[in-house]
Amino acid sequence: MTDDKTQSNNTDKTVDAAVAEELQGVPEDFLDTAGENEELVKLREDLATAKQDVLYARAETQNVRRRLEKDIADTRAYAATSFARDILSVSDNLARALSAIPAELRDDDKLKGLVSGIEATGREIDKVFASHGITRIAATGLPLDPNQHQAMIEVPSADAEPGTIVQELQAGYMIKDRLLRPAMVAVAKKPD
Template identity: 75%
Template sequence: MTDNETRPLDEAAQAELKGVPEELIDSAGNGEELVKLREELEAAKQDILYAKAETQNLRRRMEKDIADTRAYAATGFARDILSVADNLARALESIPADLRDDEKFRNLVAGLEATGREIEKVFAGHGISRIAATGLPLDPHQHQAMMEVPSADAEPGTVLQELQAGYMIKDRLLRPAMVAVAKKPD
């Protein structure tokens, strides 16, 4: 049989045609037009389902992007303010012990220490935390080895000294800790 020839429908198909308008059933009574319309309808339903799924996936991705943007919006500013925190810490470390006890400088030192604590509090409030380094094995995801130091006391690859503090912002690296790492003595 060719496509142009008409084929009679089985009883189940004829039962489905009951109540269908006459114009949808061709003159031979086999309802090929109706079958074609049903196939097109099923294809359209599938297309709609795929479009809905794609829209939902897009919405989820956008929500995640928005959440990430909110969580990490302060990254650039945080990197910039780290140098201020470093300079403050260096200033505090450079004050000799005899000046710390001097009545004239005691208030200055107390003010600098209070400023350092406030910076740490603000960092913590924004999810910025200092990376632990000294005494731990070198982690290339958090530490940047600046030099190797021969050591008989520490295992090779252990961080002996922190040259510059490293920081994380939530679960992302903000700045690696610059460290000196132990190596086997020569």
């Protein structure tokens, strides 16, 4: 038995010597398993951080893309806003011209063509407004909405509730869901 034990010890020493001989010339920090574990843990942490950074970058890129798509859609939808505001004054003047023509002159054969031409132009402007999403704001008879109406004067009225619009002084318009120009209105108040 002691021979077996001695032989086993000799074999272990021979293996240890062979391993030691093989490991000669290898840097010691490579052989340090505790250092290797720390380095592996650090690399794994760096990898997790890099993965997280990539996910954040992807999310940010997607958010930027969505914002740009929304900005492009808004630009397309509301590109005519400035031009539409300018054309509103033309539409107002056309409506004033029509309302200024007395009824007896409307029936005059000499002015019938002129009146029908002005009316046709007004209808065409309304048609173009509708095709671009420009709509007139309803006002008369409705309660004052500060998001769509601008109260210019208060009129004493026994017939209408206080805060109700009794007269439209200038038409207001919306372009899609945005205010283009508020309606300028006269609002009822309690009589004195």
